[in-house]
Amino acid sequence: MTAAVVTGIGVAACNGLESGPFWEATLQGRSGIGPVRRFDASGYPATLAGEITDFVPEEHLSGRLIPQTDRMTQLTLAASDWALGDAGLRPGTYGTHEMGVATSAASGGFEYGQRELAALWSSGPSHVSVYMSFAWFYAVNSGQLSIRHGMRGPSGVFVSDQAGGLDAFAQARRNIRKGTPMMLCGGVESSLNPYGWVARMAGGGLSTSDDPKRAYRPFAPGANGCVPGEGGAVLVVEDADRARARGARAYGEIAGCAATFDAAPRHGGPPGLRRAIEEALADSGTEASDIGVVFADGAGTAEADRAEAEALTAVFGPRGVPVSVPKAMTGRMSSGAAPVDVACALLSLRDEVIPPTADVGQAAPEYDIDLVTGAPRPWRPGAALVLARGAGGFNAAAVLRRAS
Template sequence: MTTAVVTGIGVAAPNGLGVERFWAATLRGESGIGPLRRFDPSGYPACLVGQIDDFVPEEHLSGRLIPQTDLMTQLALAASDWALADAELTPDTYDTDEMGVATAAAAGGFEFGQRELEALWTKGPEHVSVYMSFAWFYAVNSGQISIRHGLRGPSGVFVAEQAGGLDALAQARRTIRRGTPMVLSGGTESALNPYGWVARIAGGQVSTGEDPAGTYRPFAAGADGHVPGEGGAILVVEEDRRARDRGAPRYGEIAGYGTTLDAAPKHGGQPGLARAITIALDDAGLDASAIGVVFADGAGGATADRIEAEAIASVFGAAKVPVTVPKSMFGRLGSGGAPVDVACALLAIRDEVIPPTVGVRAADPDYGIDLVTARPRPWRPGAALVLARGVGGFNAAMVLRRAR
């Protein structure tokens, strides 16, 4: 069967722009979480966020494009540029119809949308940007990336909150198996404006803590929620033979994928994360013993963390596999979070080191997991498992391994 490998990575995260800067900061345990500075949050119950402060759109995009796009799209376009450069792809590597795009988004261009709605309310419809017709839309990143890079092959967008990033990468693999040799895939989010902030807080899962170093504590005793963030990652996914023929760098293979949907508890539904894991393992043709690390979803709430810990233990055994949550350094990025975890997993395979979960001294012993904390942990890379869950009961699991 056709093999899909990742040959390029572009990351835009609160603790680092660009894959190597991000990875170095993550291994050092540098957090990008701090007080929300994009507007005054003093009237809101939560004030901490993973915010990107050093991204200057004018350094990456044309003056014509910036007024047309929300920050989430600007981050996606920059990350796609970085990913293509990292993969050593040039415009003539493939024909335009041999390249596709599959991205995920949950919020859409909230900041752009709020600004234009305010113009409508205060000044009138003639002051609303014509670009409002698409800049707010959750599918806009796929369109803008396609236009920027001339990608005229299959395209799509996925909306499953945190799980959507894995769904998009799985679609990239499916597209490659159907004959398209290259797909740009991943996700980015940015909704750090009052409209977006209220929407996040309304879900009841955001921590109201005020200590940047100890508020987002996945799998810790007393954890009371997560810290939202902005950013994400775009990856180049290629057909393996074509990538090898052109001498491309190969970070690793997308070996397996599984997805399930929880039924509502009022209907007797059971959490489906463990089943998603077993589906992904079966898809990869691997036993549980082949997994050397789990990049957990790490929601940071007692109920959600217990469900995930039980799923991991049910498949691998109690404390039988190292678990890490590097997003504790930059927050939950919506659909951008899982692609960043995939990037971390591939870099962990490359460098034979597991990044830590910061802000947590040790996992609650009742969870029965081996949480990597404090500092990176060396390992002999096997396969890595990335987990993601989205609001509404979405579960996704992806197995990654060395390119063969």
């Protein structure tokens, strides 16, 4: 069966734009979490975020495009340029119908929407931009990527919160197997505005700490929630044979994917994360013992971390596999988080090193997991597992390994 490989990575995160600066910061344990700057959050219980402060849209996009797009789309388009450049793809490498797009979204263009609603309330409907009709929409990133890069193949969007990035990744693989030679996939989020902020708070699980080093500490004793993040990643996925024929470097192969769904609490039943792990392993033909690192979801609350740790120990045994949560340095970026974890897994395969989980001295002993903390850990790459869970019961898992 056709193998799908990742040939390009474009990352936009609060601790680094583009994969090189981001990866350097991640290996150094350098966090980008700090007080919210984009609006006055002092009156809210949560005041910290992983905010991107060094992105200037005018340096990446035309003056015509900027008024049409929300910040999340601006970041997405820039990340796609970085990913395509990293893959060495030039215009004309593939025909327009040989390229597709699969993205994920959880919030849509909240910042754009809030601004235009304010214009409606304060000045009337004639002051609302015509671009409001699509700039807020969940699927707008897929559409804008298709237009920018002339990609007329299969296109879609997944709305499954934090798990959405892996769902889009799996869809890219499915389309490669169906015959599409190249896919752009991933997710990028940006909702650091009052409208987006209260929506995140309503979902629960946010840390109210005002200390950036103690606010988001997944699997740590006394963990009290997460910090919202901004950003994500766009990845170039190609048919392995076509990539090899054009001399492309492959970071790794998408070996297996799976998604499950938890029943509502009133219905009971076990969480579906363990089943997602086992199905992804089965899909990849990989044994649990072959997994050399897990990039965990790491929600940062006692209940969610315990459930994830129980799934890991059930599959791999107590302290059976190194676990890393690099998003502790960026905040939880909703549907953008898992694509960044995929990027970390691929870069770990390339460099034979596992990034640390920042600001966590050690995992709480009751979780019985081997959490990588303090400094990067060398490893002999076999396969990597990436996990994600979304609000409402979404679970997703992906197995990555070195391309053959």
